[in-house]
Amino acid sequence: xxxxxxxxxxxxxxxxxxxxxxxxxxxxxxxxxxxxxxxxxxxxxxxxxxxxxxxxxxxxxxxxxxxxxxxxxxxxxxxxxxxxxxxxxxxxxxxxxxxxxxxxxxx
Amino acid sequence: xxxxxxxxxxxxxxxxxxxxxxxxxxxxxxxxxxxxxxxxxxxxxxxxxxxxxxxxxxxxxxxxxxxxxxxxxxxxxxxxxxxxxxxxxxxxxxxxxxxxxxxxxxxxxxxxxxxxxxxxxxx
Numbered sequence: 001x002x003x004x005x006x007x008x009x010x011x012x013x014x015x016x017x018x019x020x021x022x023x024x025x026x027x028x029x030x031x032x033x034x035x036x037x038x039x040x041x042x043x044x045x046x047x048x049x050x051x052x053x054x055x056x057x058x059x060x061x062x063x064x065x066x067x068x069x070x071x072x073x074x075x076x077x078x079x080x081x082x083x084x085x086x087x088x089x090x091x092x093x094x095x096x097x098x099x100x101x102x103x104x105x106x107x
Numbered sequence: 108x109x110x111x112x113x114x115x116x117x118x119x120x121x122x123x124x125x126x127x128x129x130x131x132x133x134x135x136x137x138x139x140x141x142x143x144x145x146x147x148x149x150x151x152x153x154x155x156x157x158x159x160x161x162x163x164x165x166x167x168x169x170x171x172x173x174x175x176x177x178x179x180x181x182x183x184x185x186x187x188x189x190x191x192x193x194x195x196x197x198x199x200x201x202x203x204x205x206x207x208x209x210x211x212x213x214x215x216x217x218x219x220x221x222x223x224x225x226x227x228x229x230x
Contacts, residue, residue, distance in 0.1 A: 032217075034217040034218070036152075038152075042223070043204055043221035043222060043223050043224060044144075044152065044204070044218075044221050045221070046217070046219050046220075049209070049217050049219075055219070087151065089152075089154075089217060089218075091215045091216055092215065094157070095168070095169075095170050095171065096154040096157070096168075098151060098153065098154065099151075100151050101151045101152070
C-alpha cells in the first residue's frame with residue numbers, strides 16, 4: 001500500500017500568514033492526490049483534487065501543487081476559519097490511503 | 108444538493124455483526140461509485156471499502172484490515188449503499204462516513220461529497 005506522510009502534524013500561525021502543509025508519498029502517484037479539510041465533529045470537505053484543481057466554492061487562498069511523490073497545500077493568507085485539520089489522500093491505486101492529518105491552529 | 112445520510116450505527120459486542128446504510132439524494136446514484144471511510148475517536152481518516160458504479164462493473168475494493176469481514180453493496184433502485192460488518196472487533200470502533208466517488212475513467216477515485224457519519228462502538 002502507498003503510504004502518505006504529512007508534515008507537520010500540527011502548526012500554529014497568525015492570521016494573515018502563509019501556511020504550507022506537505023504530503024509525501026512512498027512511491028510515485030503522478031498527480032493523483034486530493035486534499036480535504038475537516039472541522040471538528042463534521043464530515044471532511046474536498047478542497048483540491050488532482051493535486052492542484054481547486055473545487056468550486058473553495059476560497060482562492062487555498063492552492064495545491066506537486067506531482068510524483070511530493071505535494072503541498074498552501075493557504076496564502078490564513079483566516080480564523082481555516083483553523084481545522086487537513087488530510088491528503090492518494091487515489092492512484094487501491095488501497096486508497098490518507099495522510100495522518102495536519103492540525104492548524106491560530107496563534 | 109447532494110446529500111448522503113448514514114444510519115445503522117450503535118453499540119455491538121465483539122464478534123457480532125452490524126449493517127450500515129447510506130441513503131443518497133440530489134444526484135443520479137447509479138452513476139457514481141460509493142466509498143466508506145472511518146475515523147476512530149481522536150484519530151485520522153481510514154478508507155474501508157468501495158463499490159464502483161454498475162457502469163464500471165459494480166466491483167468492490169477493501170482495506171486489508173477489513174477484507175473478508177466487511178462487504179459493500181448497493182441498491183441503485185433505492186439509492187442506498189450498505190456496509191455489512193461481520194466479526195466486529197474493538198478496533199473497528201469509529202465514526203463511519205459514506206462518500207461519493209468521483210472518478211477519472213473509472214480507474215481512479217476520490218471523494219467529493221461526504222455524509223456526517225454514524226458511530227459504531229464495539230465493546
